[in-house]
Amino acid sequence: MFNKILIANRGEIAVRIIRAARELGVGTVAIYSTADRDALHVHLADEAICVGPARSTESYLNMNNILSAAVATGAQAIHPGFGFLSENSKFARLCEEMNIKFIGPSAKVMDMMGDKINARAEMIKAGVPVTPGSEGEVHTTDEAVKIAEEIGYPIILKASAGGGGKGIRKVNTVEELVPAFEAAQAEAQAAFGNGAMFIERMIFPARHIEVQILGDSHGNVIHLGERDCSLQRNNQKVLEESPSVAIGHTLRNEITSAAVKAAQHVSYENAGTIEFLLDESSGKFYFMEMNTRVQVEHPVTEFVSGVDIVKEQIRVANGNELSVKQEDVTFSGHAIECRINAENPKFNFAPSPGKITNLFLPGGGVGLRVDSAMYSGYTIPPYYDSMIAKVIVHGENRFQALMKMQRALLEFDVEGVTTNVDFQLELISDPHVVAGDYDTSFLGNVFLPEYQKED
Template sequence: MCVGSTASYLTCRSASTSSSASSLKGRKPHFDKILIANRGEIACRVIRTAKKLGIRTVAVYSEADADALHVRMADEAYCIGPAPSAQSYLRIDKIIDVCKRSGAQAVHPGYGFISENAGFARALVDAGIVFIGPPESAIVSMGSKSESKTIMANAGVPVVPGYHGSNQDPDFLAEQAEQIGFPVLIKATHGGGGKGMRVVHTRAGFLPALESARREAEKSFGNGAVLVERFVERPRHVEVQVFAAADGGCVSLWERDCSVQRRNQKIIEEAPAPGLSPEIRAELSEKAVAAARAVGYLGAGTVEFIFDKDTEKFYFMEMNTRLQVEHPVTEMITGLDLVEWQLEVAAGNPLPLNQEEIPLVGHAFEARIYAENPRNQFLPDSGKLAYLSTPTPTHAFAPAVPITARSASEAMTVAPVVGAMTAPSVRVEQGFEAGAQIGVFYDSMIAKLVVHGRDRTEALRALRGALEEYRVVGVSTNVEFLRTLSGHEAFVAGDVETGFIPKHEASLFPAVGEPDAEVLAQAALYVVLRERPQLTASLWSSLAARRFGGDVYERLITLQTDDASEPIAVHVSPRAQHQFDVTVRAGDSERVFCNISAHLVDSTTLSVTIDGARRSTTVVAHAPSASASERLHVFHGSRKTTLHLPAPSWLLALGGDAHTAARGALRAPMPSVVVDVRVNVGDRVQAGDPVVVLESMKTETVLRALVAGVVRAVGCKKGEMVEEGRELVDVEPEEVSS
């Protein structure tokens, strides 16, 4: 078995190649100290590998990240500016200054921020610091989606038909779109992550979409240039992990499928891609390696392809000149540590393995845990992680995989799982702990959940089980959505495409029903036991659950959900030690539970026995602010139910009219920066007209008028930070104004 370090890779290699002696003889040592120019889970990920190898680490952080996990994990940490990334994580001069002050010999950029900034790579070289990434020339060539497509076409890599030139005149681009044929895809020529990308179906919608894409690209990457290309109607997103070394060695570490996306960003990835034949895998790998060689690549990179489901043809989309967010799934099927490979190559060493030695074993999934609200168009959320409980990891890195040379044809097929890998593996790539603040300045990803199994079916089962163990309170998350997605019939069958979520929207977002009576009963029991722990003491057993006056003790709990217009009454009556009768009344329905056994295991764990079935339920009490009513978050199986305790009297008095009192009012759906205000008081608008543009976590959101009418009030201005729920624009409906 091969485990852990590069030395063990080379030892394993010696068993199958005669060149291992020379590989070991000329090997250069690792760096003594590196700086990680990033934050969150990727900074923590790099630090873990560095610690494994005995390399000291330097963290940089903004004022908003002073207490962040990556700051505490690193050996040294330096503040480089205020929260906005333009004043901190994007400041090349400050990062180089910290390198000099700390003595860091090399910089790992992670992903995002300046990881694909050619100027940063050049500045490091000029300062005598090693950039743990590709050369500046490769970043420049691949950083421009237009230039990269020309290079790829010349290298024999298929590209999507479109306009990739330098003419950025809006009318000219609109003409090119017509020649290509709608629908077309507008895409920023620099950067990634779905920013600056718009699908346009008509000529009339082209110019507004172009303006929006350019503005978003300019803010995200400092470059608003775009390309226009044919939009493939039923595409899959398939990408190939490549690695290249200074001695000319270049390999493919197989492909990943990243098709299921929202807001043009990935949320779940898997390796290998489902349903691909060995022949297609071989061709993808061959073209990806050709792409890397065409630009003199060095280090870790990802060549992304659009795979047309209808024709089974693939086209080069772009090359990401960095380590990808989803690299752990590749690690899980190969047993390799790709961050270690990056450090090895950056130190000047050859690739640890040849192409025929790279394993392809089992199946892996990665689910990205985001602070966002899937039922509100996946808009980002922010706030404090009041409570966080994750599945128990089985591995910090990929499980060990045997390294044996295989023939070219064997290498394209998935090898059987053996030995210690027979049990599913779970990794949690985490950048935040309970108590951390998820702000509006950066990406809203909290963590990545990674699983590996003997085959896709087992890996999916492990993923669903691990998602059921996730517990997050304080911000909305996509955990429950991911659980639904991973169990969806089409996803289980591997029938994936980039339009998967809108295609299956109805089944992915079933109507939210009334909370289960059993959940309500458990919530009430939690409140009673938390407030009156003596109810389970022996005194109650001796008194047969009666007061000294002879009347039966009864506690009324009032609960309310976000969607319910009427409160729910729950009556709890103790019978004997740990025994209760509970009656739940919601509207006209009533459910009675007799002789429930219940006790608190700890402050968040309720143990109950109902109808002979014993279960453990997590209940977390949380008040978002000092003035807010307390919320109870009940985690029951794969579902999280949020209840209010109690609802404020003024809200109860408003009743159902509260939802219709201001139906022309537009409120901020999340904490945001106001990018643009399109209306003034007195303007007349039509339903659907854009009135305010917001930005949160590098994503633009356009708020549109809900009704036709006259703008009665504008409660925000350009450049202002607004909190969630703040009224931004109020439109007086036409029928009222007339």
């Protein structure tokens, strides 16, 4: 096993990785920006090293500084977490060249599956269903207009190198296309340094279903079931659950088998997620994209499967076989995750950085977990993502999980900054959500208009 790994991230995922590594007996190195010198992950790691100023491009995205930190501290591997450099094949390739193990898939596979256009082509080869769309990169509005006419409206524009909801626009008519394309392309260029776009026929409304997969260097690939991530705002997930109430036994077997087939086709190693859109009216599902990293919502899968995904990532990167085979994986109960953000839902979810003057995290009972890097007295910097915690619950059934989440959110208390806790509590209590009657259109078209009317 590795003696020491460097965590190239911050916040709750850095804390999560440090804890998993410590339980495996592996030493840890935290990196931090000048804005994060008092962050929890810095205090918890065995070693910590500053890699630059507050701006992420000069710190958490600074490949040279991060690799220099790994060399200086003798770290044998780098865990990128999610976001930042986690899906950057150039960084993975630099790690390989420097004989530092990247805890994730190879740069080659990241290039293949991280780029939406390449991924689509590979899925067609693998026999995985895909939606009608462009066959290559789209760079101009003239190209976009022509392709949209061929596949038919409505369409969705996506940044080829994108993720996290950036560079995405839904387009219903030809009149909307040019301004939407230009805006999405500019956003993609700013977020990823790549303005190449991709166009797909829009399956909307739909269920957003993703399947967690794990692969190792010995040819083993397994799935850990599905997650329903349909509750989204601006293409960013708000709440996730597992299993999905929209999927029965037969469809579950079909969609998880397709995910394993996709991962096997590219000889995938480490943790990854195959994302699908499910058209409930027809029962058909379509490959959307692959995330070649651990997901924010991985804890719901850990609860229902009993598999520690982050530990498996570290073991697989070390050259070990997966600790479980598919026939060993069993699923139990129901899990739900709510993302807690420092933001004001009543003011268009404006970020709310600042000093936390008091913090009480819910606890007690079986099946409740809070992943966070917050503590009382900590100042949330304004430079990064606004997520400050994840509340994850597990019950014997979905009703128990819903009740446990309601109880946990009622106990969650943060003073000094505004959060979306009350918003999440209303969402988890909404009759449609309680009934499992929602899709990707629900939050934006049904819940939010009513929520924002309230005083």
